[in-house]
Amino acid sequence: MFKLPLLLSVLPLATVFSSAASVQVRANHDCASIQPPQVPGAEVLSVMGVELTVDVPPFPPSPSKLNTTVDVCSVNVTLTHMGVNDKVVVSVWLPLPDKWNGRFQATGGGGWAAGEFALLMGPAAVEGYSSASTDAGVSVDPASADTWALKEDGTVNYDLLENFASRSIHDMAIVGKAVTESYYKKPANYSYFYGCSNGGRQGMVEAQKYPDDFDGILAGAPAIYWPELLAATEWPQVVMQTKKTFPSQCVFEAFRKAGIAACDKLDGVKDGVVSNLDDCEFNPFALVGKKIDCGGEPTTITLAQAWVAKKIFDGPKTTSKRTSWDVLPVGAYYDALANSTIENGVPKIFPFVIASSWIRSFLKKDVNFDLTTITYADVPKLFKQGVDEFGKIIEIDSDLSALKKSGTKLLTWHGLADQIIHPHISIKYRQEVERRMGDGSKVDEYYRLFLAPGVTHCGTLGLNDGAAPIDTLKVLERWVEKGEAPETMPAVATDANGATTFTRNLCRYPLVPRYKGGDKNSADSFECAKDFGSHH
Incomplete structure (x- = not known):
């Protein structure tokens, strides 16, 4: 079994996978024989599969508390869009058949990276999901777009910006689900998207433009209104x-x-x-x-x-x-x-x-x-x-008519102590959707927002004064698969050693957590109400 350290797998993946594929081609026929997916508007250049054993350190949303390993069939699909002259890598990790939970999870990126690859795919694989990530044909550097934003003549590369903004996420959904079906010989029972920050923005874009790609979308601290933000x-x-x-x-x-x-x-x-x-x-x-x-x-x-x-x-x-x-x-x-x-x-x-x-x-x-x-x-x-130059490509829209029609559920959350993306952004968007789509109760049928007091950007471990949401994807799954629309979302605060210091239940917007007496460290001492009472 070829073993890939987790952090190594965030490097350009084609080099890693191509060197390993020849070793494994006979060892696992199914993994090496994935059928090329059909991607509208694009040509698939190559499909390479190899079995890997991946080291996965603990990372949310994985419940794993210790370092662990997981065996996956890792498939690398390289494609190009007609007339664009780009090269996009979509990576798909597939747990071995007896470990698959029957679900597909597409994962988002962060900063200027369209995908975080192993950072999110590893925990997804541990939990039994087939998962996918994409580089969108741009750099995997989350800090900067300087290497790809401009063409040689100094003009903006609008094609790559469109890849980054939305096109690559839709392609990833198509590729990921097709590769999943090719490997397991049946489609996923349910498909989900998970992302935070830029990944949250990607989820919101999917909800607006391509809601049929997924049954449920989880978007944390979404970096929407990108030009203004x-x-x-x-x-x-x-x-x-x-x-x-x-x-x-x-x-x-x-x-x-x-x-x-x-x-x-x-x-x-x-x-x-x-x-x-x-x-x-x-x-x-x-x-x-x-x-x-x-x-x-x-x-x-x-x-x-x-x-x-x-x-x-x-x-x-x-x-x-x-x-x-x-x-x-x-x-x-x-x-x-x-x-x-x-x-x-x-x-x-x-x-x-x-x-x-x-x-x-x-x-x-x-x-x-x-x-x-x-x-x-x-x-x-x-x-x-x-907004004037790039709004049509990367701006968010409050028209969620397609999402409402699709039956897909959109679950979002935002920390009230977010040090990068002010939580008012999520509130602003929710209010704009309500003005366009109807009152809150109608919008709640397909789109819900939860606010997390004292929680930093994406619930950064070790920095929160408040309780960060846990099991968010499980909450979404219950909504999608069992029709249990969430009124609250479980959240915990931890000390430096990871021990729980207090618990909360995050409230469905626009409700707020009102203290009703008792142990302030217990979620049971709070109720979701229309206001905080007469304390201010």
């Missing part, structure tokens, strides 16, 4: 550069904790978590003059630092002085979007790489563009340019 995430850097003030993460952490303390009790209980963002009002200037300890070095918070924190919270403004986008919620960490560095003793901005790549390559068409030249007045222009 990436312009907005540059805002903290513009603020620091303009103010010529670069607070350390220790100082920013003082603001974060003060924000939590100011708004913690608005939900009726002091538990170190902000559940009521709507009524939360935090005044950074209250910390001016406060002395804090930063790694053994005493530091005093300054007025300039407070102005930076306030300006970041306020978000970028349009010319009419109306907030155009929320950037950071109270309780979120600053380090992703408001980072800085020191070069030769001089503090400098350290931009969020995903947003930087969007601005340099797609908006400025110059990978060497100096981000320090962006002003407050430029940010609304970046919003408008992104």
Whole structure:
């Protein structure tokens, strides 16, 4: 049996698989004899299969607590789209027949990577799913699109952007389900999509454009409104550069904790978590003059630092002085979007790489563009340019008529302390869908949203103040397969060792978790209600 370390498998897969396929071609006839799938608008260039034993470390949503291994038939399908001259790799992992649970799970990407490959496919295989991931014909680098965004003549490569935006996910669904049927000699009983961040965006796009690809779609912290989102995430850097003030993460952490303390009790209980963002009002200037300890070095918070924190919270403004986008919620960490560095003793901005790549390559068409030249007045222009130039390709739409008709279920969730994608994005989209498709109860028949107080981007392990959702795919499966529409979603908070510290039941939007008394560490002490009561 050929053994592939998990992290190795996120490298360009064609090289790995082609070297292994010849070794295994006689060892497993079924795996090496997968029929080429039919993909509309594309030509399949090659299909290579090999049996692998894969090391899988614990990673959500896998229930595995220890490192484990899983045997899979790994199939690599390479295709090209007519007239595009691209080369797309779709990887499909198939548990051995006696381990298959009868379901197919397509997996999403993160950042500028359309697929995370083994990072999500490994846990899926452990749970018995056949699974798939795609590189969309672009780089597997999640941090940057600089290597593929522009053609040699300096113009935007719209074909590859379309691959990244939507086309590759639809292709992955077609390829993944076809390869699954070819290997097991029968189609999957149910097909699902699982993704978070960019993967969440991909799921939302599938729900809008290709809902028949899946029976259920799970989209966490979706990076929807892509052009606006990436312009907005540059805002903290513009603020620091303009103010010529670069607070350390220790100082920013003082603001974060003060924000939590100011708004913690608005939900009726002091538990170190902000559940009521709507009524939360935090005044950074209250910390001016406060002395804090930063790694053994005493530091005093300054007025300039407070102005930076306030300006970041306020978000970028349009010319009419109306907030155009929320950037950071109270309780979120600053380090992703408001980072800085020191070069030769001089503090400098350290931009969020995903947003930087969007601005340099797609908006400025110059990978060497100096981000320090962006002003407050430029940010609304970046919003408008992104939507005008690329909205038709990568923007989200609130028309879910096709999803409603298909019977496919869309389950989404978002952490209220997301440090990269403000949760108001998910709320905004849900509200737009309701305005277009009907009231909340009608939309709930096929699309539900759950908000997770105190939870970071995609529930990043070890960073959450709140309880992150667990068994999310199982919740979706019960909705799809048994008709059990979820009213709540189970969630747990853990300490640094992974031990559970408290539990919660996340509420179906627009309901909120109201404290009704008792042990604040128990989910039973909360109920889902229309409001938080008279605590604010």
